[in-house]
Amino acid sequence: MILWSRVNELREEVGADDFKEVIDLFLDEVEGVIGPLRADTDRSELEQQLHFLKGSALNLGFSAFSDLCQAGERLSAAGEADSVDLAAIVDGYDRSRAAFFEGLREHIAA
Numbered sequence: 001m002i003l004w005s006r007v008n009e010l011r012e013e014v015g016a017d018d019f020k021e022v023i024d025l026f027l028d029e030v031e032g033v034i035g036p037l038r039a040d041t042d043r044s045e046l047e048q049q050l051h052f053l054k055g056s057a058l059n060l061g062f063s064a065f066s067d068l069c070q071a072g073e074r075l076s077a078a079g080e081a082d083s084v085d086l087a088a089i090v091d092g093y094d095r096s097r098a099a100f101f102e103g104l105r106e107h108i109a110a
Contacts, residue, residue, distance in 0.1 A: 001095065033053055050089070060100070
């Protein structure tokens with residue numbers, strides 16, 4: 001679910017002091033897109049939203065969530081936005097976020 005090697009790589013890239021800020025920025029940006037997806041009121045920009053989420057997820061090692069976003073992005077690009085399972089994508093984010101925080105201390109380099 002979480003690619004811990006990517007998390008450690010990111011922490012090394014930005015430094016331990018800035019790592020928390022990067023996490024906070026990631027969560028703020030992703031929550032800004034996930035919020036409307038939870039409501040599922042407008043799918044007109046779904047392909048772009050999922051593309052953004054996919055890339056953001058990859059940057060922080062949320063591999064399972066990224067995979068869900070990629071699948072939804074492909075469907076949207078093929079004109080099948082209405083068939084994208086947004087509940088599964090939102091659930092994938094929620095589960096990935098929980099797993100990230102549960103494993104953060106255990107998996108990141110000291």
